[in-house]
Amino acid sequence: EVQVVESGGGLVQPGGSLRLSCVASGFTLTDHYMGWVRQAPGKGLEWVGRSRNKPNNYATQYAAPVKGRFTISRDESKNSLLLQMHSLKSEDTAMYYCLVEGDHGEGLSWGQGTLVTVSA
């Protein structure tokens, strides 16, 4: 069964940094596009960014609100996807979901999410 599990969320002060991790099981992460989507409390879904698969050199794309502050990378040894977040703002407060992309650019399998709260 394809499964991803996120971790690393928590409370961080404005301007701070945090790194989220997404560990995959049931499949080899290198073969798939992977992504992050967030959801602010009581709000809708917002795409954060994606990492293409290994044949595509793990090329990344980011949404405008996080470009230059967030970085998506992979740790092959741990079969995991990482989201490094810097210069965090209150508007980054959200549940962050890791997902596996399907062949048509859909979110095939989602994790349960990890909550990031940016507050003084």
Place this chain on the structure above:
Amino acid sequence: QSVLTQPPSVSGAPGLRVTISCSGSGSNIGGGYDVHWYRQLPGTAPKLLIFANSNRPSGVPDRFSGSKSGTSASLAITGLQAEDEADYYCQSYDGSLSGWVFGGGTKLTVL
């Protein structure tokens, strides 16, 4: 302001049919990009309901169907059940933004 436009809410009686619309533009749905639909129950992660406009993942009942035409797409749910109460989101890719885009979500209430 979401790139894709969905009605904030829809409702229907048990057993009846509802549709949820998703309106985009020439840089996303109208540009030939696929539309996908998700269902999100309260306090849980979104779950894929329809992919590539009209395809159901394994395990999704045929009460759920999707279609796409021009710059819009729609999700239809027949034989409404109480457990269908949830938030529904459409998603596509936007070539101008170079990334995924979502609708604002539609809350389905089963009367």
